[in-house]
Amino acid sequence: MTEKTARICILGGGFGGLYTALRLSQLPWENGEKPEIILVDQSDRYVFSPLLYELLTGELQTWEVAPFFAELLQNTSVRFSQAVVSGIDTKKQLVQLQDHPEISYDRLVLALGGETPLDMVPGATSYAYPFRTVTDAHRLQERLRILEQSDADKIRVAIVGGGYSGVELACKLADRLGERGRLRLIEIGDQILRTSPEFNREAAKKALAAKGVFLDLETKVESIKQDSISLEYKNQLDTIPVDLVIWTVGTKVAPVVKTLNFKQNQRGQIITTPTLQVLDHSEIFALGDLADCRDAEGQQVPATAQAAFQQADYTAWNIWASLTNRPLLPFRYQHLGEMMALGQDNATLTGLGIKLDGSLAYLARRLAYLYRMPTYEHQLKVGFNWLVRPIIDTLSR
Numbered sequence: 001m002t003e004k005t006a007r008i009c010i011l012g013g014g015f016g017g018l019y020t021a022l023r024l025s026q027l028p029w030e031n032g033e034k035p036e037i038i039l040v041d042q043s044d045r046y047v048f049s050p051l052l053y054e055l056l057t058g059e060l061q062t063w064e065v066a067p068f069f070a071e072l073l074q075n076t077s078v079r080f081s082q083a084v085v086s087g088i089d090t091k092k093q094l095v096q097l098q099d100h101p102e103i104s105y106d107r108l109v110l111a112l113g114g115e116t117p118l119d120m121v122p123g124a125t126s127y128a129y130p131f132r133t134v135t136d137a138h139r140l141q142e143r144l145r146i147l148e149q150s151d152a153d154k155i156r157v158a159i160v161g162g163g164y165s166g167v168e169l170a171c172k173l174a175d176r177l178g179e180r181g182r183l184r185l186i187e188i189g190d191q192i193l194r195t196s197p198e199f200n201r202e203a204a205k206k207a208l209a210a211k212g213v214f215l216d217l218e219t220k221v222e223s224i225k226q227d228s229i230s231l232e233y234k235n236q237l238d239t240i241p242v243d244l245v246i247w248t249v250g251t252k253v254a255p256v257v258k259t260l261n262f263k264q265n266q267r268g269q270i271i272t273t274p275t276l277q278v279l280d281h282s283e284i285f286a287l288g289d290l291a292d293c294r295d296a297e298g299q300q301v302p303a304t305a306q307a308a309f310q311q312a313d314y315t316a317w318n319i320w321a322s323l324t325n326r327p328l329l330p331f332r333y334q335h336l337g338e339m340m341a342l343g344q345d346n347a348t349l350t351g352l353g354i355k356l357d358g359s360l361a362y363l364a365r366r367l368a369y370l371y372r373m374p375t376y377e378h379q380l381k382v383g384f385n386w387l388v389r390p391i392i393d394t395l396s397r
């Protein structure tokens with residue numbers, strides 16, 4: 001008698017979900033064991049978020065940073081479904097989708113990532129721009145285009161949050177806007193990039209200073225209006241006129257995750273075992289920004305693409321192991337370092353014993369990210385474009 005084909009349903013096609021799907025499709029399934037793999041995402045495009053800034057400067061094109069799932073998965077056994085996940089019935093093992101039929105599963109992967117909380121100060125939801133998705137990048141691009149085409153002498157931009165996103169955005173936008181830009185970076189703490197290695201923080205401070213980005217440290221945003229931002233510094237309130245406010249502070253889990261009946265931490269993240277299984281639900285795996293995971297050594301896994309990318313390998317392996325009666329592996333997070341863009345020809349990186357900044361770091365970061373992109377076909381297309389585009393641009397000048 002033949003056994004029924006197992007169905008693996010993966011919710012969310014970001015760093016956690018897409019790479020889990022790709023790894024699963026490459027694993028050595030024996031005849032009759034090969035499962036059905038379904039990837040569900042609300043968007044039709046995957047986003048390689050570390051390179052999202054490059055859309056604002058025109059250094060990269062949308063197809064490079066955010067390829068269509070249909071293209072990425074065309075030579076694999078993974079089936080893609082574009083739909084919004086609205087709930088999960090864990091008893092019946094069914095995923096509920098908006099305007100789509102339910103999907104049953106034998107193994108489920110939760111990888112829905114996070115959202116930018118715009119409800120932290122009055123006015124942010126209406127007037128501040130988040131920066132996380134391709135839609136966010138395109139919206140911001142459009143606003144910048146309108147400001148650049150206006151007859152205003154200066155373009156005043158406030159970026160809230162002196163973490164990685166805020167610093168990288170400030171550097172790229174300063175380069176894009178040039179002499180017309182008036183940028184300020186607003187940080188609640190007494191320094192930017194609190195969790196970065198000293199080398200990267202110093203390189204970032206140097207780059208921001210060279211580009212004339214104004215740093216507001218120990219400053220809290222009190223409210224945001226259409227054309228102003230109110231800041232509190234040492235108990236004093238100051239309202240400054242601005243043309244654009246970008247909000248990069250915080251990550252919250254998607255509302256649907258909160259509705260699920262799993263053990264969650266205070267921030268709503270789902271608590272997992274080191275094998276990346278949801279507590280009391282060994283058939284469900286969770287990874288990436290929505291998961292609260294301590295690895296095999298008990299270290300807290302950070303909510304980064306680097307971590308989700310590594311977890312994807314283990315998730316795929318453990319699903320394969322669970323379906324083929326093999327032992328599961330506990331996840332071991334390896335912090336390899338960090339890289340940051342600091343403008344159109346500058347970056348900084350610290351990792352694997354190497355510290356590098358300037359244009360060499362810019363090149364190394366690009367190559368390291370090319371290597372991390374999903375599928376050889378996409379890497380090849382993008383790599384080829386990076387080699388050929390400068391030649392075509394030079395010839396057409």
Ligand SMILES: Cc1cc2nc3c(=O)[nH]c(=O)nc-3n(C[C@H](O)[C@H](O)[C@H](O)COP(=O)(O)OP(=O)(O)OC[C@H]3O[C@@H](n4cnc5c(N)ncnc54)[C@H](O)[C@@H]3O)c2cc1C
Nearest residue numbers: 012014015016042049050084085112113288289304305306
């Ligand atoms: C601008 C920016 C730059 C970054 N740069 C870096 C970096 O250089 N290095 C680094 O390590 N980290 C970086 N990060 C953090 C990194 O992007 C996240 O930690 C990582 O993407 C988390 O992976 P994930 O799979 O959990 O979620 P995501 O990659 O966010 O994927 C979640 C997916 O779920 C989908 N989804 C969400 N809700 C639903 C729903 N209800 N139904 C269907 N689909 C849904 C989304 O469309 C998305 O495709 C950056 C983040 C940002 C915003």
Ligand SMILES: NC(=O)c1ccc[n+]([C@@H]2O[C@H](COP(=O)([O-])OP(=O)(O)OC[C@H]3O[C@@H](n4cnc5c(N)ncnc54)[C@H](OP(=O)(O)O)[C@@H]3O)[C@@H](O)[C@H]2O)c1
Nearest residue numbers: 161162163164165186187188189194248249250303339340
């Ligand atoms: N190059 C990279 O490696 C990279 C790039 C982007 C994102 N990421 C990852 O993605 C995640 C999110 O990063 P992020 O930079 O987007 O966001 P983030 O980590 O939430 O950083 C936000 C920054 O804003 C500050 N802040 C908090 N509340 C504030 C307020 N009310 N007003 C002003 N500033 C405030 C924070 O200060 P405190 O730290 O003092 O709270 C922090 O410096 C992180 O895990 C990060 O590692 C990595």
Ligand SMILES: C/C(=C\Cc1cc(O)c2ccccc2c1O)CCC[C@H](C)CCC[C@H](C)CCCC(C)C
Nearest residue numbers: 305306309336337338351352354363364367368372
């Ligand atoms: C710091 C490094 C990796 C960590 C890392 C960071 C991320 O932001 C990620 C995002 C998404 C997925 C994964 C990661 C991630 O793993 C990489 C360190 C790189 C090395 C220090 C050197 C890189 C070598 C170059 C590829 C070759 C450069 C040659 C020359 C200098 C031009």
